Amino acid sequence: MNRFLSKAIQVQSLNTIEGVLESNAVTPFKNDGEHHYSIKEIKPESQMPALFDKEIMISLSDSDHDITQIQNSFLSIVMTANLLFDNKFEEFDESYKDGVVLFVGLKSGSNIIREYTVYHRGRTIDGSLQNDATTESFIYNTIKPKSEKNNRKHIHSLYDNIHKFDTSACGTYITMREIEEAIADQGNVPYKMPVRFRISVPLDDLLIFSAFTDYPNGIFGDLKIKFKINPNAFVFAQVNPTISLAKYYTMNKDELLSSGQQKLMDIDLFFRNWSLTFQYTNQFTQLGCTADLITGINVKNLTESGLKNLICNINPVTISMMNYVVTEVTANMAGYKATDECLARVRAFYATRPFVVPAQRVEIWPFPTSATLTGIRTSQNIPLSHVTDFCLLFPKDARATTCFENPCYQNMQLTTCGRNFPDMPMNTTDQQFFQLQLNASNLDLLFEATDEFEDALTTPRNTATRRLNPHTDLTSFMITLQCERNSNGALTFDGLDTKNQNTSVELRGAPIYQGVTDSYFNVDTSGKRPPPPILCTVHDTFWLFSPNQGGSCIYDTTHSFDEVIGSVTG
Known part of the structure; x- marks a missing residue:
């Protein structure tokens, strides 16, 4: 879907954002002590703190800026949430309480x-x-x-980094000691623990702003955003205890050495006795769902002579969020002043033509029926307006919000408007499917996919005789079905458009291995079934700005790229 935004680069001569800078802005924008670059902290217009499910309104421009650099600006959100645990994690010896860690946070801010x-x-x-x-x-x-x-620290949480206790993550690490101190005196399940989160949200990570660069707010007018928080988007995971304990020992070596030998001996025993039989869930789990976590590590004396053994308890644990309070929101807006001469030239230039910023929009359409033992065949009647891609998500739980796994299906196709997408039936774990997904996501040449996305596309979850547990995170799976060709310099929309008339979109497919090993239909071994799959449509949209009448704005969702650019160049 990103390929559409590359059109923004190709239309510089049509005076989009980059064209403004090249022809009107770069030379006059001098740091002369008066017209300078700065970052402004903007506070919300809504009352703070904001309680559960309250809307938050905040401005995305400052009066000291004539030009706002949306691509370098971000929201900072601080919230305190009450997490609920159905296990007290009370079976840890003193030596291990500070070195065994859980992660709770977001895959992306x-x-x-x-x-x-x-x-x-x-x-x-x-x-x-x-x-x-x-x-x-x-x-x-x-x-x-x-x-x-990897480079945008604290914005994204890659599972491999989280599992290795990387401190640059979008979320919070919680030690067993912190859990114990918070819930030790509580007698009723679930146990409540307040946890503070600080989240950064780059504005260009929101799809509606993804092609913005320098926006002349002094000419076209100020922008604001009103939003709500989604507590269901959080995930949790067990940090690899061999890594977190090693880091704990390294960072606290002096204190441990001065406190006696017992902790050092216990930590040494842990590394000598850690076993592959200690298997916890090796992937992200959505808050509200259940994962196998380490609930206790302790040392057991086997003989009077001092022979000891390491006991590791692993149990199913559900972590959820009871409520939250947003205590602080700040828009960190980058921008600069421009000379009056420059602003006058830009204003005159756009008095007779729109300032065009490409964008995209995703619409979500859950299918009405779920998979059966023999597979899935379901359809949805929806309007298609300038659709560039279809995306398919396969939740295994109704609470799944950012965790979706490979259904391990074959003969899978989407049919609409008399066409099949793709042309040939898909097997969702084979090489051909993998390459199609890289092509559709523009990750096949200069840009490398994340390990967890590649693993989700290629890792089988079953065989003919058994189900397979995840050995790494496999929850970043989705299918992208390309409706529009890659740009390659062509500024032509050739996706799907039914002029806003409903049309049938049918999904069909069958499990690669049918029966008890079908890991999609059999969500677990207790008879749990998946909810219906989710169809998402990706649409071309456009921002059209004008300086007339103090600044005007249209967010165009009805015209194609050709039509919009025709209005600029005609």
Whole structure:
């Protein structure tokens, strides 16, 4: 889906954002002590703290800036949530309480926004409402390159980094001692623990702003965003205890050496006796769902002579969020002043043509029926408006928000408008399918996919005779079905458009291995079944700005790229 945004680069001569900078802005924008670059902290217009499910309104521009650099700006959100545990984690010896750690957080910071609406000069922008911003964010961020996710510290949480106790993560690490101190005196299940989160949300991680760069707010008018938090977007995971304990020992070596030998001996015993039989869940789990976690590590004396053994208890644990309070929200907006001469030239230039910013939008359409023992065949009647891609998600739990796994299906196709997508039936674990997904996500040439996305596309979850447990995170799975060709310099929309008339979209497929080893239909061994799969449509949209009448804005969801650019160049 990212390939559409590359059109923004190709239309510089048509005077989009980069064209403004090249032809009107770069030379006059000098740091002369008066017209300078700065980052402004903007506080919300909504009352703080904001309680559970309250809307938060905040401006995305500052009066000291004539030009706002959306691509370098971000929201900071601080919240305190009450987490609920159905296990006390009370079977840990003293030596291990500080070194065994859980992670609770987000796969990407923008997942925290459940819905949003954008405002221009105090008025709602028609068409900007997104009721399922979390799913939109999951789709957009899943296909981001590995280099970007690794380099944007505290914005994304890659499972391999979390499992290795990397401190640059979007979330919070919680030690067993912290859990014990918070819930020790509580007698009733579930046990409640307050946890503080600080989340950063880059504005260009929101799909509606993804192609913005320098926005002349001094000419076109101020933007605001109103949004709600999604507590269901959080995930949790067990940190690898061999790594977290090793880091704990390294960082606290002096204190441990001065406190006697017992802790050192216990930690040494842990590393000598850690066993592959100690198997916890090796992937992210959505809050509200259940995972196998380490609930106790202790030393047992086997003989009077001092022979000891390490006991590791692993049990199913459910972690959920009871409620939360947003205590602080800040828009960190980068921007700069421009000379009056420059602003006058830009204003005159756009008095007769729109300032065009490409964008995209995701709409979510759950199918009405779930998979059966023999597979799935279900359809949805929806309008298709400038659709560039279909995306398919396969939740295994109704609470799944950012955790989706490979159904391990074959003969899978989507049919609409008399066409099959793709042309040949798919096997969701084979090489051909993998390459199609890389092509559709523009991750096949310069940009490398994340390990967890590649693993989710290629790792089998079963054989003809058994189910297979995940050995790494496999919860970043989605299918992208490309409807529009890759740009390659062509500024032509050739996706799907039914002029807003409903049309049937049918999904069909069958399990590679049918029966008890079908890991999609048999969510667990207790008879749990999956909810219906989710169809998502990706649409071309556009921002059209004008300096006339103090600044005007249209968010165009009805015209194609050709039509919009025709209005600029005609």
